Amino acid sequence: MLIVIAILGILAVIAIPQYAKIRIRAANATTLTDIKNAKTELNAFYSEKNYYLF
Numbered sequence: 001m002l003i004v005i006a007i008l009g010i011l012a013v014i015a016i017p018q019y020a021k022i023r024i025r026a027a028n029a030t031t032l033t034d035i036k037n038a039k040t041e042l043n044a045f046y047s048e049k050n051y052y053l054f
Helices: 002-049
Strands: none
Touching: none
16 A cells, blocks of 8 residues: 555656646647737737727
């Protein structure tokens, strides 16, 4: 039983930092998508009004 707990502890030590990196990459991808969507919306606004919003 002690060996099983030790193995699970080792796996947790390996998995937790990897999970954090994956979450950071996902957040970065979401931010990049939001920026691209904002760019598209600003270009659509410019196409309609012939001036930029800001």
